[in-house]
Amino acid sequence: MGRPRRPLLDRERITTTALAVVDELGDLSVPQIAKRLGVQTASVYHHVDGRDGIIELMRERVASGIDTEALARGTWEAGMAGWARSYRAAFAAHPRAIPLLMTSPVRAPMVLLQYERAVARLLEAGFALPDVMPVIIGLENLVLGSALDLAAPEAMWEVADETVTPLLAAALGAAPEGRADHAFELALAAYLAHVRDMLTDDQEARQTAKLKSPVPRTP
Missing domain, CATH: 1.10.10 (Arc Repressor Mutant, subunit A)
Known part of the structure; x- marks a missing residue:
């Protein structure tokens, strides 16, 4: 045979x-x-290489669905937003894998290169090096929390008696469909606005420090 x-x-x-x-x-x-x-x-x-090796293979497979080209499109804010939306969609396809992937160190070369591109984009935008990873990690926390939310039922609150929680019942009734998407876009916009302010403050502080620095005398 x-x-x-x-x-x-x-x-x-x-x-x-x-x-x-x-x-x-x-x-x-x-x-x-x-x-x-x-x-x-x-x-x-x-x-x-055992269970850890399998987790890294899963990470590569899931991360292969992330559009890292989005990072280069438009302004740094548009690039980060596009990356975040693609990141969320890729992980939302396998929500039960998120706890495994997020509690294991990232070693896969392909995934590390994705982070490399995100770091480069933020540095090009003018972020100080110590701020780069907190910005990326904060965005990841938002993205992965929302990816888990996408796997939850659309109706997460069951109000049995509207007379007990009338305001909650009214708010739920007025909420638009697609609560996870609306919440994600709201949180993403707020996060990027905060990071934009942080960048502006940092740039102004550096400019002020530069102006205050003594001008070297010409011998």
């Missing part, structure tokens, strides 16, 4: 299976993945 044209096991199949397990169960183990693939656990270890 000739060898099969396609290997029985490879990193792509492991990643696809791992995401399916996490989407279903919210967690994973190497034996679970091996069982789904119909192979021995040791066979999986031949292709990946």
Whole structure:
């Protein structure tokens, strides 16, 4: 019998299976993945560096859906907003993977390069180096929280007796459809406005410090 044209096991199949397990169960183990693939656990270890390696493969797969080209479009604010929307959509497709991915260090080269582009965009905009990672992390917190919210039911509040909470009932009744999207855009706009003010304040402080610095005398 000739060898099969396609290997029985490879990193792509492991990643696809791992995401399916996490989407279903919210967690994973190497034996679970091996069982789904119909192979021995040791066979999986031949292709990946254990559970941590599988998590990085999942991170690469999910992050491949993020449009990093958005970072270069328009102003730095438009670029960061476009990146955030794409980031949110990519992770919203696998919300149960978010806790796993966010509690494990980022090592995947492709994902690190995405962060490299975000850092470069903020530095080009004039942000001070110490401010760059807090800006990115703050944006990520907003994005990932909203990605989880997208997986929640549209109706998150069940008011059984409107006479007890009449204001809440009225507010819920007046809220537009697509609460997660509206909330995300509101939070994103507010966040970017704050970061814009932070950039302006920092630039003004640097300009003031420059003006106050003594002019060296010409010998």
